[in-house]
Amino acid sequence: MGPDEPATLLTVARTAGVSKTTASDALRGSGRVSAETKARVLAAAAALGYVPNGSARHLRRASTGTIGLHVPEVLTRSVYYMAFVFGVVQGAADNDYDVTLITSGRRTPRVDGLVLGDPMADDPLVARLMGAGLPTVTCERFPGAGQADGVVLSQHAETVGALMDHLSASGASRPALIVAGDASDWAAAVHGGFRDWCARHDLEPLVRTVPFDAPADEVRRAARELLALRPEIDALVCGPAGAAAGIGPLLREEGRVPGRDLLLASCVDSQAMQLADPPITSIDLRPREAGVRCAELLFDLLAGRARPGAERVHPIELIVRDSTRRA
Amino acid sequence: MGPDEPATLLTVARTAGVSKTTASDALRGSGRVSAETKARVLAAAAALGYVPNGSARHLRRASTGTIGLHVPEVLTRSVYYMAFVFGVVQGAADNDYDVTLITSGRRTPRVDGLVLGDPMADDPLVARLMGAGLPTVTCERFPGAGQADGVVLSQHAETVGALMDHLSASGASRPALIVAGDASDWAAAVHGGFRDWCARHDLEPLVRTVPFDAPADEVRRAARELLALRPEIDALVCGPAGAAAGIGPLLREEGRVPGRDLLLASCVDSQAMQLADPPITSIDLRPREAGVRCAELLFDLLAGRARPGAERVHPIELIVRDSTRRA
Known part of the structure; x- marks a missing residue:
């Protein structure tokens, strides 16, 4: 592959040591792919600068067109979380995605990925969402076991x-x-x-x-x-x-x-x-910008533009x- | 059927003059049922006081667990719409449902029903959602062609x-x-x-x-x-x-x-x-309460507790x- 030749799905799959289907599933975040394999494929895609160019339309059709968002229960009383939510909505709309606000925890939502705002160590719904196998970005680190694929944090x-x-x-x-x-x-x-x-x-x-x-x-x-x-x-x-x-x-x-x-x-x-x-x-805390940034990181992860484990600092003042x- | 005997899906279907499957689809709002048939089935269910008792769990499993919400694009700059959105989220959470905020219009969302806040006559996304065949409640009447199944309005x-x-x-x-x-x-x-x-x-x-x-x-x-x-x-x-x-x-x-x-x-x-x-x-305008009321009316329509064409007045002051x- 020459330097100007774009990476293909096959190159990504070979680099990650998985099948093309698995690589595709991992990149779409929709298949039954283990977190470890997903991480390997996303890392390979990021390293190779893989852009799902020709297949972008296909991926788009295959996606749910929706990302999930969960914030603590104080949501509806909090100006901070309202602004954060609408930042995520804006960031999603910029990528032509809708946002599902997850409050019920009835089922694993049909979404391409998740943003969790201030995930609490003692919130059972957060624990379930963290374990749902979906590409996930948290605003601030998760204080429980495991970490999200991406973290937006402030000092x-x-x-x-x-x-x-x-x-x-x-x-x-x-x-x-x-x-x-x-x-x-x-x-x-x-x-x-x-x-x-x-x-x-x-x-x-x-x-x-x-x-x-x-x-x-x-x-x-x-x-x-x-x-x-x-x-x-x-x-x-x-x-x-x-x-x-x-x-x-x-x-x-x-x-x-x-x-x-x-x-x-x-x-x-x-x-x-x-x-x-x-x-x-x-x-x-610039909550709206924090929400936009979380959505952006999630879409960067979904598109392979960011690697799992990515942390981005959101400036506060x-x-x-x-x-x-x-x- | 005696007065104390609860109505069954079959009774509803017979009263509406449709098959049991069609009645079920109409009640779940998920099947390819015409608006007219849906209206007839919902009316029959409401008249008979039909409650999907034994099958509630089944219906619940079959449902998406999500309702869709669309408000005008000014959403993210408007304190009014923010409060309205969180009222809908609260009303949905009370029914163990999540809410998808629809901004992209990329596809018909996978939801059980829709709430449209201040639907605009000239909004192409509103026109598409009004024609999506989903149980729909609007906050204020739709000024275009057709009406939603339920309307929450103020004087x-x-x-x-x-x-x-x-x-x-x-x-x-x-x-x-x-x-x-x-x-x-x-x-x-x-x-x-x-x-x-x-x-x-x-x-x-x-x-x-x-x-x-x-x-x-x-x-x-x-x-x-x-x-x-x-x-x-x-x-x-x-x-x-x-x-x-x-x-x-x-x-x-x-x-x-x-x-x-x-x-x-x-x-x-x-x-x-x-x-x-x-x-x-x-x-x-008590936007939060308006949002709660819209969600309540939608769930009443979904459960057959309200008839299509229902209008509820939301008091303002x-x-x-x-x-x-x-x-």
């Missing part, structure tokens, strides 16, 4: 460290964190980033854990208890999305001015953070607002 | 009339409307409600039409032009979702105080309307805020 721990540096520069000396348990990779990274920063600064890590799907008033209650127990706290970082917006009014009730008596920050930006009084310093500008 | 024209009465009571004498063209039933109803009210009050209807998917700045530009052309306008009603929030700043630029020099109202409520300065009087409280 949460590092960004929480940058947030802590900023709070410290704004004069905070006793920061505290409210965070979900470690069943999601994201919450674990936020938690770890905070603990690491505290260790580096010889501070006892003041952490209060809440359920991943805790509604805003439950987080507010946790904040109230934490602040009553440790009145010396002068900066509060909220992990759960949206929760920080409810803390300002709580502080005012107790005669403290948010942004002056207590610095306030959120690990998840949203319109509510921008519109709060004062506006709340937040980490912009600390946005400083008045809730932490005391200086 | 938009009447509610716009109530809004106009309120504006008049607040002192407005020259109201104007910015609205999308009549390709959607909703926009046509808003438009019609406004014109009817103007006719009843002997007023020239001042209407400016914008594309259904016009972004906020295009609507703002239309408002600027309309107000420059007709400076006597003292109340402005915005049809397109979100657009009214951009009009307040525009008025201030021109030295007019929104809510005093010009009353401002939106036909679609959202957080942006609640948070605007002043908060903007709006019609709360005028919410008066400071943007129209001048008295």
Whole structure:
């Protein structure tokens, strides 16, 4: 095969040491091919730069035209997940695919591949989907056994460290964190980033854990208890999305001015953070772009443009607002 | 058949004058059954109170476990449609079903039935889905040829009339409307409600039409032009979702105080309307509940609990805020 001669399915199959049918099945992600064989074929296709050119139309006809998407159950209450879902929908539409939102877990969905947003170690539906033998991309790593074919991840721990540096520069000396348990990779990274920063600064890590799907008033209650127990706290970082917006009014009730008596920050930006009084310093997770990126990686895997095991970094950003500008 | 004896598939088939297979296909919505036959079978099932009891598990296995959902292309920019989509997802999850968001139109989706939100007369994908032979529910009527098996609708024209009465009571004498063209039933109803009210009050209807998917700045530009052309306008009603929030700043630029020099109202409520300065009087379309209701009607049709041709009214509500409280 000369350098200008495109790789064929047969070349891919030979390189991977499988039959042409198996190679085709593996590339389409639709056959009964073991994960190991699939990985070998996809790796061969990627190494050879195989593009299913002439057969693209055929592959397209054979595909379901749909990718599956699963996100945690808080989906319908979460602005973050809504934006993520519509990012995946956009990324799929760009590839002429529909998206099935998987909530029921009744059966293995008829889809070409899967995107799992924040897959939880303790979610039985996630465990089943991870084992469904379909090309799969996760947003953040799966904290359970096994890994997806592709992972889109962000530097949460590092960004929480940058947030802590900023709070410290704004004069905070006793920061505290409210965070979900470690069943999601994201919450674990936020938690770890905070603990690491505290260790580096010889501070006892003041952490209060809440359920991943805790509604805003439950987080507010946790904040109230934490602040009553440790009145010396002068900066509060909220992990759960949206929760920080409810803390300002709580502080005012107790005669403290948010942004002056207590610095306030959120690990998840949203319109509510921008519109709060004062506006709340937040980490912009850019959920819509994360969704687009997950879909893109899945289509790259399906087309052999990415190898199994691919990890792509999705950039996130600390946005400083008045809730932490005391200086 | 005694009154306590449940109807069987055979009774339904005999009543409808079709074979048992055809009746089964019609009830499952999966066979190649004409719309007319399907309607007859569903009507017979509804009249007989047929519940696929013993065979429910079988039907379930035979079903795809998925319903399809299509909404206009503005979906991913629209808070309204996002909420609607998640209402449908919730209604489907309550019935142990997944939802496929149909955007590509590549093929007839493998689903048990369809929900079409605001189906547009000029959307070729909607036309194809309306003719796909699947049980279908629309949110608002389809303004093209044919009707869906079920329709969830709201009293938009009447509610716009109530809004106009309120504006008049607040002192407005020259109201104007910015609205999308009549390709959607909703926009046509808003438009019609406004014109009817103007006719009843002997007023020239001042209407400016914008594309259904016009972004906020295009609507703002239309408002600027309309107000420059007709400076006597003292109340402005915005049809397109979100657009009214951009009009307040525009008025201030021109030295007019929104809510005093010009009353401002939106036909679609959202957080942006609640948070605007002043908060903007709006019609709360309760999109999430509309989505749930559409899914419920579809499952009622699939189970024979509703007859084809069913129409259900989804209540909406005028919410008066400071943007129209001048008295």
